[in-house]
Amino acid sequence: MKRDWLATARTLSEALPYLQRYDGATVVVKFGGHAMSDDAAMERFARDIVLMKQCNVHPVVVHGGGPQINQMLERLAIKSEFIDGKRVTDQATVEVVEMVLAGRINKQIVQAINDQGGRAVGLSGKDAKLIVCEKATKTKKDPDSNIEQVLDLGFVGQPVEVNPAVLKTFIDSDFIPVVAPIGMGRHGETYNINGDTAAGAIAGAMQADRLLLLTDVAGVKDKDGDLITDLTPTHVRDLLGDGTISGGMIPKTETALDAIREGVGAVVILDGRAPHACLLELFTEHGAGTLIKP
Numbered sequence: 001m002k003r004d005w006l007a008t009a010r011t012l013s014e015a016l017p018y019l020q021r022y023d024g025a026t027v028v029v030k031f032g033g034h035a036m037s038d039d040a041a042m043e044r045f046a047r048d049i050v051l052m053k054q055c056n057v058h059p060v061v062v063h064g065g066g067p068q069i070n071q072m073l074e075r076l077a078i079k080s081e082f083i084d085g086k087r088v089t090d091q092a093t094v095e096v097v098e099m100v101l102a103g104r105i106n107k108q109i110v111q112a113i114n115d116q117g118g119r120a121v122g123l124s125g126k127d128a129k130l131i132v133c134e135k136a137t138k139t140k141k142d143p144d145s146n147i148e149q150v151l152d153l154g155f156v157g158q159p160v161e162v163n164p165a166v167l168k169t170f171i172d173s174d175f176i177p178v179v180a181p182i183g184m185g186r187h188g189e190t191y192n193i194n195g196d197t198a199a200g201a202i203a204g205a206m207q208a209d210r211l212l213l214l215t216d217v218a219g220v221k222d223k224d225g226d227l228i229t230d231l232t233p234t235h236v237r238d239l240l241g242d243g244t245i246s247g248g249m250i251p252k253t254e255t256a257l258d259a260i261r262e263g264v265g266a267v268v269i270l271d272g273r274a275p276h277a278c279l280l281e282l283f284t285e286h287g288a289g290t291l292i293k294p
């Protein structure tokens with residue numbers, strides 16, 4: 001038993017250099033819909049976020065909820081498809097997306113953090129004009145004719161202006177902001193933003209020290225399915241170009257490239273289902289997942 005206490009004490013002591021390194025840092029954490037798989041995962045995540053704040057690391061949570069949106073759309077018999085990791089979003093779909101993300105999921109996370117003794121405040125990108133969007137455009141080369149086609153994703157938003165003042169106000173008052181990836185258009189439109197894209201835009205605007213993208217795989221994998229622990233932006237572009245990175249991993253890695261270009265210190269893609277993934281990444285030498293930095 002005494003040995004266990006010693007091991008715990010040693011772990012705490014070993015955290016000191018990391019606590020010093022991240023003292024006062026801003027860390028944007030994207031909590032994906034797959035990572036919040038059950039109540040226990042949600043509780044562990046909330047506890048890690050509260051511990052970060054207690055250690056004077058300032059977390060900003062941006063969440064997803066793709067699987068939960070799918071469930072609701074199925075219940076309402078609304079069909080849905082994805083193109084390169086982004087949901088084609090018509091008017092009926094965007095109403096459901098806003099309801100699920102800014103309503104149920106946002107409040108579940110806020111409550112989970114508050115249950116652990118934190119002070120979380122839920123927002124969407126509409127609050128205080130946090131994320132202003134334009135309609136996202138997507139082009140794809142037709143393999144037969146080699147001609148670029150413009151694909152219509154509907155109300156999928158591309159952030160064009162981020163106003164993080166509201167987040168800074170909350171952080172300075174010791175609140176933990178929890179942001180749903182819903183954007184506002186300049187003409188009253190509501191936009192569905194991919195959660196990774198929203199997290200990257202916020203991390204860039206806040207010049208965050210770290211962006212953690214929590215997902216349901218260990219990180220970025222190579223052609224043989226083995227985890228790649230370190231990547232540079234050039235290497236990421238190669239993997240995107242040769243198709244090694246596909247589907248939902250495309251917005252994550254594109255987000256990483258954009259965030260680093262905008263001055264975010266580093267981006268980590270890691271398995272949010274693994275217990276205490278955020279704590280291991282920030283406060284121990286056992287970094288988890290794939291670290292992307294220049």
Ligand SMILES: Nc1ncnc2c1ncn2[C@@H]1O[C@H](COP(=O)(O)OP(=O)(O)O)[C@@H](O)[C@H]1O
Pocket residue numbers: 032033034035064066085214215216217219220221222244245246247248249250
């Ligand atoms: N090279 C790759 N490495 C890891 N995952 C990949 C890769 N290419 C595609 N993927 C897929 O991307 C998925 C993660 O994206 P997504 O399901 O959208 O996650 P989340 O819901 O957490 O945002 C993985 O489950 C995997 O199927």
Ligand SMILES: CC(=O)N[C@@H](CCC(=O)OP(=O)(O)O)C(=O)O
Pocket residue numbers: 031032033034063064065066067069085086087097156157181192193194195196
């Ligand atoms: C445009 C777009 O694809 N938006 C996403 C928003 C939620 C999300 O990103 O959820 P995950 O992080 O759990 O995948 C969607 O409609 O599913």
